[in-house]
Amino acid sequence: MSVVTSPPPVSAALLTDHYELTMVQAARQAGTAGRRSVFELFPRRLPAGRRYGVVAGVGRALDAIEAFRFDGAALAALEGVVDADMLEWLASYRFSGDVWGYAEGEAYFPHSPLLVVEGTFAEAVLLETVLLSVYNHDSAIASAASRMTLAAGGRPCIEMGSRRTHEQAAVAAARAAYVAGFDSTSNLAARAAYGVPSAGTAAHSFTLLHDTEVDAFRAQVQTLGVGTTLLVDTYDVTEAVRLAVEVAGTDLGAVRLDSGDLGLVARDVRAQLDSLGATSTRIVVTSDLDEHAIAALAAAPVDAYGVGTQLVTGSGHPTCGFVYKLVAREGADGELVSVAKRSTDKASVGGRKYALRRRSPAGTAQAEVVGIGERPEDDGDDRSLLVPLVAAGEVVGRASLDEARARHRASVAELPRAVTMMSAGEPVIPTVFEQ
Amino acid sequence: MSVVTSPPPVSAALLTDHYELTMVQAARQAGTAGRRSVFELFPRRLPAGRRYGVVAGVGRALDAIEAFRFDGAALAALEGVVDADMLEWLASYRFSGDVWGYAEGEAYFPHSPLLVVEGTFAEAVLLETVLLSVYNHDSAIASAASRMTLAAGGRPCIEMGSRRTHEQAAVAAARAAYVAGFDSTSNLAARAAYGVPSAGTAAHSFTLLHDTEVDAFRAQVQTLGVGTTLLVDTYDVTEAVRLAVEVAGTDLGAVRLDSGDLGLVARDVRAQLDSLGATSTRIVVTSDLDEHAIAALAAAPVDAYGVGTQLVTGSGHPTCGFVYKLVAREGADGELVSVAKRSTDKASVGGRKYALRRRSPAGTAQAEVVGIGERPEDDGDDRSLLVPLVAAGEVVGRASLDEARARHRASVAELPRAVTMMSAGEPVIPTVFEQ
Known part of the structure; x- marks a missing residue:
C-alpha cells in the first residue's frame, strides 16, 4: 500500500x-x-x-x-x-x-x-528489512486490536486512530485492525486500497462552526439522514441529546460521547434517549479507549467503541x-x-x-x-x-x-x-x- | 515521501x-x-x-x-x-x-x-487528519531523538530502527532523527528521498553464512575496505577482535558490539584494540539502546551509538x-x-x-x-x-x-x-x- x-x-x-x-x-x-x-x-x-x-x-x-x-x-x-x-x-x-x-x-x-x-x-x-517492518508494525496493531475486540464482546469497534500515527502506517493499521475483528475504520485510504468499510460521525469543529448546536445538527441530518451519528458533548450533553432527538426524531441512528466518565454519562444518555422514545438510537463512545477501558464499559449501555491512539500504537507495544x-x-x-x-x-x-x-x-x-x-x-x-x-x-x-x-x-x-x-x-x- | x-x-x-x-x-x-x-x-x-x-x-x-x-x-x-x-x-x-x-x-x-x-x-x-498524522509521528520521533543526541554528548548516533516500524514510517523516522541531531541512518529510502546520509555495518547472518568468522571478515574488508565496521559478537568477542585486526590491520575503521553488558565489553575491547595497536579503531554499540542506556555509557570507551527500536517508537511515547x-x-x-x-x-x-x-x-x-x-x-x-x-x-x-x-x-x-x-x-x- x-x-x-x-x-x-x-x-x-x-x-x-x-x-x-x-x-x-x-x-x-x-x-x-x-x-x-x-x-x-x-x-x-x-x-x-x-x-x-x-x-x-x-x-x-x-x-x-x-x-x-x-x-x-x-x-x-x-x-x-x-x-x-x-x-x-x-x-x-x-x-x-x-x-x-x-x-x-x-x-x-x-x-x-x-x-x-x-x-x-x-x-x-x-528482504529482511521490509519483511520485518511490515510484520512488526501490522502484527503489533492486530495483537492490540484482537484484545480490544475480545474485550468488546461482540459490540462493534471502529478504528479511528489515523491522526495519531504516520499517515501511511495509518492505512496499514486500519487494515490490521480489520483483520483482528474491528468492524470499520475512519481511514478513507484503507477503504480505497483494501476495501475496509469506512465510517464517520462529526467533529466538535463542525458544531463550533455553526451559530448554534441545533444548526449543526440540522445541517448534518439534512445531508446524512436521520441514521447519522450526532456528537453531543460540545456544550451540554443533556441539552444536546434533547436537541438531537428533536431534530432527527426517534429514528436517530446514534449519538457519540467523547469526554467525561463514559460509563456514567452513557447511562444518563440511555435513560434520556429511552424517555424521549429514541429506544433504538445507539450510543457510540470514544476518548482514549484501550482494551481495559473497553472491558470496564461492558456493563454500560454502550453500543459501539471508537478506538484511536491506543489502537495505532499497539496499546503500549507499538512493535513486536x-x-x-x-x-x-x-x-x-x-x-x-x-x-x-x-x-x-x-x-x-x-x-x-x-x-x-x-x-x-x-x-x-x-x-x-x-x-x-x-x-x-x-x-x-x-x-x-x-x-x-x-x-x-x-x-x-x-x-x-x-x-x-x-x-x-x-x-x-x-x-x-x-x-x-x-x-x-x-x-x-x-x-x-x-x- | x-x-x-x-x-x-x-x-x-x-x-x-x-x-x-x-x-x-x-x-x-x-x-x-x-x-x-x-x-x-x-x-x-x-x-x-x-x-x-x-x-x-x-x-x-x-x-x-x-x-x-x-x-x-x-x-x-x-x-x-x-x-x-x-x-x-x-x-x-x-x-x-x-x-x-x-x-x-x-x-x-x-x-x-x-x-x-x-x-x-x-x-x-x-487537512486535519494528514497534518496530525505527520506532526504526531515525526515530532514523537524527533523528541526522542533529541534526548538521545543530548545523552550522547557529541558522540555520533546512527538511526537503525527501520525494521521495527511501518516501512514508510521508517523513512520519516530517519528524517526526523536527522533533524534532531542523528548523524546518519541505515534507511536507503531516506537517503534517496531526503538526502539523509546512510551507513551500515554487517549482520550476524553475514558471519554465519561463511564457513568461518575469518572468512566473513576477509570478505567484508575485501569489498568495503579496512575502514569498514566489523561485527564481533557472533561467537567469541575476544577472538573476533583479534581476527578483525589480523584481517584489516590497525587501520580497521570500527567494530560493532550488539549484545552483552556493553559498557564492560567496550572497556575490554578498547584495551584489546589498543594493545593490538588499533588505537584509532572505533567501537560502535547497538542493542536496544534508549536515551538512558546511552547516558549510562557516557564513561565507557564508546565512539558511536546505533539506535533502533526505541528511536522509531519514540522511546515510550510513539505519538505526541x-x-x-x-x-x-x-x-x-x-x-x-x-x-x-x-x-x-x-x-x-x-x-x-x-x-x-x-x-x-x-x-x-x-x-x-x-x-x-x-x-x-x-x-x-x-x-x-x-x-x-x-x-x-x-x-x-x-x-x-x-x-x-x-x-x-x-x-x-x-x-x-x-x-x-x-x-x-x-x-x-x-x-x-x-x-
Missing part, C-alpha cells in the same frame, strides 16, 4: 537497510552469495504480560516481495552505496525463492516461526520485536547446515523450523509445537501452521481480508479461555521445541 | 478521515462551508516526564498540502461516501489559505501553537497527542468569533494564537508566551516562533534539513540546562497565556 505525495515516489526496494546491500556485495565477491539459505522471522517472546499475539501484514508482505525491484531511479540513488557490478546485479533482482508462513490472522506465541524464507543468501537477505535470522545455509559441500549466533543474551535456535498447534480432542489449543529440522507429528487433532506463500518466486498464498478475519476468529476461539483475560499473564499455551 | 508497492498508489488526499468529507458536505448544504476559519494544531501537554518536545515533519506536511488533490481514482473511491455535488467540489479542491507554524527543529511546550491554519472551513478541515481544533470562525456578520469546546476534561482555549519564546538578556529561554488574539510583546530579547509556511495556497516556508538541524541545535541550546536531564521532570519553561 502506498500513497503519492511529493517528493516523488521511491522504489519499494529502497525500504531496506544500507548493510543488506553491502553484505550482498561482499558475499558476491567472496563467492558465498549464492549459497542456499533459510531465514526465519520469529518473536523471541511476547510483549510483557500479553497472553497471545496475532499475525498481520502477510498480504502486505507479499505485495512488498512482488514490488521489490530496483528501477533506474533506485539504482541511481545507490551510487556510492555499492559498486557498479552490484548495481548491475540489482537491476535484474527478483526474489525467486520459496516462503512459508503463518496465515494472516493466526495467533502466535514465543518462537512461532512466522515466516520461513528459502533462497540464495543474496535474494533472501535483501520480530527478528529475521539465518538458521541454515549451504556449506562448501552443498549440504544445508544449521547455524545460530552464540551470544549469551540473544542466542537463537538454528535449523529450519516447522510448526503445528497441538489441540485436545475437544479442539482446544494445548501447545505451540516447533519442530527443528523436521515436521512435528500430528496427534490427529493438531493443526499445521505453515502454509505456502511464495513458490519459486511466485506468490501462491494470497488470502482475502475476509479469510484473514475468519482465520483470526477461529484461531482465537480455539485458545484456552484465559485468552479473554485483559490482565497481565503468561502466554496461554507453552511453546515446545521438538527435534 | 512515498514509496511504490502494490496495490496501486492511492491519492494523498485519501489519507483522511471519513468524517472530514461528510462534514464538508453538510456544511456546504447548510451554507457554512465557506466561513473563514482558524484551526490550531497544538499539544495539550508533553508526554509524562518529558521536559521539552521537538517539532518535526514540517517539510513533509508542506509536501502533503501540495499533494492534497483528488484525482479520478480518489473520486471513484469516494462514491458512497459523499454525494455527486461534493465529488464535483472535491475534483477542484486545492488549499488556498494561509498557514503559519513553528520552524522544523524548534523546541515546543504545552499549548505551543505549532500550526495556525486559516482558510474556509471546508478547505482547512480537510497533538490535536487540531477550530479556534475561531466567521460569524453570520462576517466577523471572526473565537470558539472552543466546553467539555470539562478536554476544554480548549479559543482564539487565534501567537507565540514567542521569552528569553533573558543572556539568551536563556524563560517562558513560552502564547498570545490570544494578538501578538505578545517582545521584551527585546525574545524570539517570535510562528513563521509563514503557506501564503494564499503557495508554500513559502520550505526549509532544508540542514536548516532544521541548525534550528534544533540553537533552540535546544537556549533552553535552561535542566533540558539535559534524562530523568522525568516538568517542562523546563512554563507556558504563559497573554490576552
Whole structure:
C-alpha cells in the first residue's frame, strides 16, 4: 500500500537497510552469495504480560516481495552505496525463492516461526528489512486490536486512530485492525486500497462552526439522514441529546460521547434517549479507549467503541520485536547446515523450523509445537501452521481480508479461555521445541 | 515521501478521515462551508516526564498540502461516501489559505501553537487528519531523538530502527532523527528521498553464512575496505577482535558490539584494540539502546551509538497527542468569533494564537508566551516562533534539513540546562497565556 505525495515516489526496494546491500556485495565477491539459505522471522517472546499475539501484514508482505525491484531511479540513488557490478546485479533482482508462513490472522506465541524464507543468501537477505517492518508494525496493531475486540464482546469497534500515527502506517493499521475483528475504520485510504468499510460521525469543529448546536445538527441530518451519528458533548450533553432527538426524531441512528466518565454519562444518555422514545438510537463512545477501558464499559449501555491512539500504537507495544535470522545455509559441500549466533543474551535456535498447534480432542489449543529440522507429528487433532506463500518466486498464498478475519476468529476461539483475560499473564499455551 | 508497492498508489488526499468529507458536505448544504476559519494544531501537554518536545515533519506536511488533490481514482473511491455535488467540489479542491507554524527543529511546550491554519472551513478541515498524522509521528520521533543526541554528548548516533516500524514510517523516522541531531541512518529510502546520509555495518547472518568468522571478515574488508565496521559478537568477542585486526590491520575503521553488558565489553575491547595497536579503531554499540542506556555509557570507551527500536517508537511515547481544533470562525456578520469546546476534561482555549519564546538578556529561554488574539510583546530579547509556511495556497516556508538541524541545535541550546536531564521532570519553561 502506498500513497503519492511529493517528493516523488521511491522504489519499494529502497525500504531496506544500507548493510543488506553491502553484505550482498561482499558475499558476491567472496563467492558465498549464492549459497542456499533459510531465514526465519520469529518473536523471541511476547510483549510483557500479553497472553497471545496475532499475525498481520502477510498480504502486505507479499505485495512488498512482488514490488521489490530496483528501477533506474533506485539504482541511481545507490551510487556510492555499492559498486557498479552490484548495481548491475540489482537491476535484474527478483526474489525467486520459496516462503512459508503463518496465515494472516493466526495467533502466535514465543518462537512461532512466522515466516520461513528459502533462497540464495543474496535474494533472501535483501528482504529482511521490509519483511520485518511490515510484520512488526501490522502484527503489533492486530495483537492490540484482537484484545480490544475480545474485550468488546461482540459490540462493534471502529478504528479511528489515523491522526495519531504516520499517515501511511495509518492505512496499514486500519487494515490490521480489520483483520483482528474491528468492524470499520475512519481511514478513507484503507477503504480505497483494501476495501475496509469506512465510517464517520462529526467533529466538535463542525458544531463550533455553526451559530448554534441545533444548526449543526440540522445541517448534518439534512445531508446524512436521520441514521447519522450526532456528537453531543460540545456544550451540554443533556441539552444536546434533547436537541438531537428533536431534530432527527426517534429514528436517530446514534449519538457519540467523547469526554467525561463514559460509563456514567452513557447511562444518563440511555435513560434520556429511552424517555424521549429514541429506544433504538445507539450510543457510540470514544476518548482514549484501550482494551481495559473497553472491558470496564461492558456493563454500560454502550453500543459501539471508537478506538484511536491506543489502537495505532499497539496499546503500549507499538512493535513486536520480530527478528529475521539465518538458521541454515549451504556449506562448501552443498549440504544445508544449521547455524545460530552464540551470544549469551540473544542466542537463537538454528535449523529450519516447522510448526503445528497441538489441540485436545475437544479442539482446544494445548501447545505451540516447533519442530527443528523436521515436521512435528500430528496427534490427529493438531493443526499445521505453515502454509505456502511464495513458490519459486511466485506468490501462491494470497488470502482475502475476509479469510484473514475468519482465520483470526477461529484461531482465537480455539485458545484456552484465559485468552479473554485483559490482565497481565503468561502466554496461554507453552511453546515446545521438538527435534 | 512515498514509496511504490502494490496495490496501486492511492491519492494523498485519501489519507483522511471519513468524517472530514461528510462534514464538508453538510456544511456546504447548510451554507457554512465557506466561513473563514482558524484551526490550531497544538499539544495539550508533553508526554509524562518529558521536559521539552521537538517539532518535526514540517517539510513533509508542506509536501502533503501540495499533494492534497483528488484525482479520478480518489473520486471513484469516494462514491458512497459523499454525494455527486461534493465529488464535483472535491475534483477542484486545492488549499488556498494561509498557514503559519513553528520552524522544523524548534523546541515546543504545552499549548505551543505549532500550526495556525486559516482558510474556509471546508478547505482547512480537510487537512486535519494528514497534518496530525505527520506532526504526531515525526515530532514523537524527533523528541526522542533529541534526548538521545543530548545523552550522547557529541558522540555520533546512527538511526537503525527501520525494521521495527511501518516501512514508510521508517523513512520519516530517519528524517526526523536527522533533524534532531542523528548523524546518519541505515534507511536507503531516506537517503534517496531526503538526502539523509546512510551507513551500515554487517549482520550476524553475514558471519554465519561463511564457513568461518575469518572468512566473513576477509570478505567484508575485501569489498568495503579496512575502514569498514566489523561485527564481533557472533561467537567469541575476544577472538573476533583479534581476527578483525589480523584481517584489516590497525587501520580497521570500527567494530560493532550488539549484545552483552556493553559498557564492560567496550572497556575490554578498547584495551584489546589498543594493545593490538588499533588505537584509532572505533567501537560502535547497538542493542536496544534508549536515551538512558546511552547516558549510562557516557564513561565507557564508546565512539558511536546505533539506535533502533526505541528511536522509531519514540522511546515510550510513539505519538505526541497533538490535536487540531477550530479556534475561531466567521460569524453570520462576517466577523471572526473565537470558539472552543466546553467539555470539562478536554476544554480548549479559543482564539487565534501567537507565540514567542521569552528569553533573558543572556539568551536563556524563560517562558513560552502564547498570545490570544494578538501578538505578545517582545521584551527585546525574545524570539517570535510562528513563521509563514503557506501564503494564499503557495508554500513559502520550505526549509532544508540542514536548516532544521541548525534550528534544533540553537533552540535546544537556549533552553535552561535542566533540558539535559534524562530523568522525568516538568517542562523546563512554563507556558504563559497573554490576552
